[in-house]
Amino acid sequence: MSNSRRPRRPPARPRRREPESVLRAGPAEFAAALPELLGFPPVESLVLLFLGGGDRPDRRMSLTLRLDLLPAEHDAEVARQVVARAEALRPWGALVFVVSEDPDDQVVLVRPDPWRGTPPRTDVLDRPTVPDLPRRSLVHAVIEELSTLGAQTVDAVLVRDGRWWSYPDVVPATGAGPGTPLDPDTSRLTGIAALRGEVIDPDRDAVVARAWPTRPTSAELAHVCRRADSALDVRIARGASLEALVDEGWDAVRRAVAACAPGSRAQLGDDELARVGVALTLVPVRDRALALTAGDDDDLLAAAEALWADLNARLPDELAAVPALLLGLSAWLRGAGVLAVAALERSLVCEPTSMAELVLQAVVANTEPQVLRAVLTDPEDLRAA
Known part of the structure; x- marks a missing residue:
């Protein structure tokens, strides 16, 4: 059957006021709410939460992307492709999450993040290596691609075994540290999802x-x-x-x-x-x-x-x-x-x-x-x- 007439428009009504910012929630709340944001708990994943772009406020979430983690030799290509998906959006910035159960890397020195210098280590003879967070090279590749796109990296976070670490907060001289427990119960984002009745599936296949x-x-x-x-x-x-x-x-x-x-x-x-x-x-x-x-x-x-x-x-x-x-x-x-x-x-x-x-x-x-x-x-x- 063909459409012989134009459908009636819904009656006009005032639009609800959009929130000024989603970043009233910090990286810890976003890390705890990844299952709600994606619809399932991510496993061995790279997750990017893009902010701003188009006519959205700079600090309002605009796009969420998730990719399975690939071997480290593909880091540069993975970063290029995932950031390219947001090119038309022209985002203001992004939050970067690595979800992985990989153990810490043992390195001579934690590789500095692009936005800071590297303090010298004075205990190299006593401790030849220090623990660093896994997949830092992937994080750096994503940050570089975001920078090329003109987008800021708000934070880069590892989520592992119920805890989270901020890559920039890992001190090159001392290594990874114990991290911070995730706390979904106090995350405003998980509370909003619960109020909306959003379904959280056990994994991607269930979605x-x-x-x-x-x-x-x-x-x-x-x-x-x-x-x-x-x-x-x-x-x-x-x-x-x-x-x-x-x-x-x-x-x-x-x-x-x-x-x-x-x-x-x-x-x-x-x-x-x-x-x-x-x-x-x-x-x-x-x-x-x-x-x-x-x-x-x-x-x-x-x-x-x-x-x-x-x-x-x-x-x-x-x-x-x-x-x-x-x-x-x-x-x-x-x-x-x-x-x-x-x-x-x-x-x-x-x-x-x-x-x-x-x-x-x-x-x-x-x-x-x-x-x-x-x-x-x-x-x-x-x-x-």
């Missing part, structure tokens, strides 16, 4: 699995979906107006979103689930759902993502393409890149569409969330696009 349900659709739900789809076909064949069908479908979507509000324990029944899934096959309803997902009401967005996830998990494949698309978009806009890519890939497997392909390309290109929001909520705003 991907959320986009690819393994439980088959029940026979009862599959039957109800076929019946709802046939009923829509009959109404179209009998000359029902597209406007009436779209308005009815959108009302069903909005009711389902309201039922998924944070704190709700309700689960949609088969009839409601099928009604919403079929309604989303109408392009104008899908486009309104895209605009809703790109909105700025935190509670509404949380409810919408919960609905998209439920639809993606329970509907048959022939109706899951749009919910998976919406789940992928929602995940990207809140910074969950792994889930976003997985859900968008599933959408394309269920039904290849140009919209899912375009959103996936935007995600892979690290398109800033505010750019996608501007395009989806006001497609005629060419300046924002």
